[in-house]
Amino acid sequence: MPYHLRFGEADPLRIRFAVSPLWETHSAVRVLARPRQQGYHLPWMRRIAGAARELDLGPLQLLMPLHGHSPDFLYPPPIRPVASFEEEIAAVRETDPALALDDFERALAETPGAAGTAAGRRMLADPAGAVGWLADLLEDAWEALIAPDWPRLRALLEADVAYHSRRLAEGGLERLLGELHPSFDWAAESATLRVAYAGDHHRPLDGQGLVLLPSVFTWPDVVSGFDPPWQPTVAYPVRGIGGLWAEPAGRASEALGRLLGPVRADVLCALTEPMGTTALAHLLGRAPSTVSAHLAVLRDAGLLTSRRYGHQVLYERTPLGIAVSQPGTD
CATH class of the missing domain: 1.10.10.10 (Winged helix-like DNA-binding domain superfamily/Winged helix DNA-binding domain)
Incomplete structure (x- = not known):
């Protein structure tokens, strides 16, 4: 069953693109545990293997079930088009413990036995402390896995935004959504964007618009499913990922x-x-x-x-x- 994102009258006017270093960090941690997603990223994985072994990624990956809910507060929709990692992780640290606890309970329930692990018990017993703990782990992952390559990643993501912004200007919303990813299906009669996924999620946009988030490490999937209070968001694979980790092809003639x-x-x-x-x-x-x-x-x-x-x-x-x-x- 797909995601269903239902547009109201004002929502097409409130579509925006964004780039998120926090999202890439979280998604990179997920890739390390998902062989299906590693394809294009094998050169990166070989290079960061030593650094990854030094990180404590288990608690973060415990909250990344193969299907189902992951805590939205750990990678909320970007607060502006290109926020810094420092800005985004500061917002994570300010999460309401009650909101975090709800996210923990839902995510841990997706994986049998997860709530009974030492990390799971720690999250459920002290959600406020767990928020800071997990933010620290994300910060470590950012520094080791993403920050050294962020200029390259950011360039690719911003090139995608520039390309699709032009396509939106040239052909309008229907054309843009039809081109972003094969799993997108725009139903004009109901003003609904359907996104094929192993789940069933219905979200009226209710005037909040939609954040379109190109992502390097989301490939090959499209990810949505954000619940209130978060702004509706769809992360999709960035264009040009095939050549991302390749060394520059020959110099000029x-x-x-x-x-x-x-x-x-x-x-x-x-x-x-x-x-x-x-x-x-x-x-x-x-x-x-x-x-x-x-x-x-x-x-x-x-x-x-x-x-x-x-x-x-x-x-x-x-x-x-x-x-x-x-x-x-x-």
């Missing part, structure tokens, strides 16, 4: 390097998706100040365009930039 200079040519060729200065510098192993100077020259030459998203500027190639950067014969 020798001829393009002679024309533009080798570093500037590499900057142009690396922009296969919209990207910010920090993420691009991380990808190329260059200082942000160096990359920023080259981006400015390429933009002035008409090879790149730029636009502001949140607190950063995203760069992408113009049609001329795409043509110039295509592989040729040296």
Whole structure:
């Protein structure tokens, strides 16, 4: 049975995209326990294996049943389009213990015997203390598993938001929802978004709108099911995940390097998706100040365009930039 997210008159005007480092952290912890989700992430898993062994992930994974309820308060819908991890984990620490206890009881009931484990008993006996304990574990997981790669992950997520925002502007809500994921089914007659999933969840949006959350580690699933008081949210696999962990494919051609200079040519060729200065510098192993100077020259030459998203500027190639950067014969 699918999720059913029913739109009211005002809800299409309150759709927003967001990026969440907390969601990626939580989802990465889930991936480590789910072989089905590991496919594209095997290079990452090999690299972080040692760090993961040093973490205490058991209590978090105890609250991640294969199907059924997981505590919403541990990864609430993002409070703004691109919140920092520090902002998001601070909101987790402020969770009402009564709300946390309800989440614990529902999640632990999904897995036989979970409530009777030492971790399960600790959560049920002291929900306020458990909130802080689990927040500490999430913070450890963020630092070890996600933070070192966050510039790369954030660049991919924000490129997805930029792409789908354009598609929304070009074709409207029905077209956008039809393209986000094969499991999405928009029923225009009832203004309901149905999302195929092993559950049955009905949620009227009631004027709150909908958060669309691209995710790296959610792949290949779509996740929804947030209950009040949380804003209705759907997390879906980000575009371009196939090349996420691959090393940059060859540098620019020798001829393009002679024309533009080798570093500037590499900057142009690396922009296969919209990207910010920090993420691009991380990808190329260059200082942000160096990359920023080259981006400015390429933009002035008409090879790149730029636009502001949140607190950063995203760069992408113009049609001329795409043509110039295509592989040729040296």
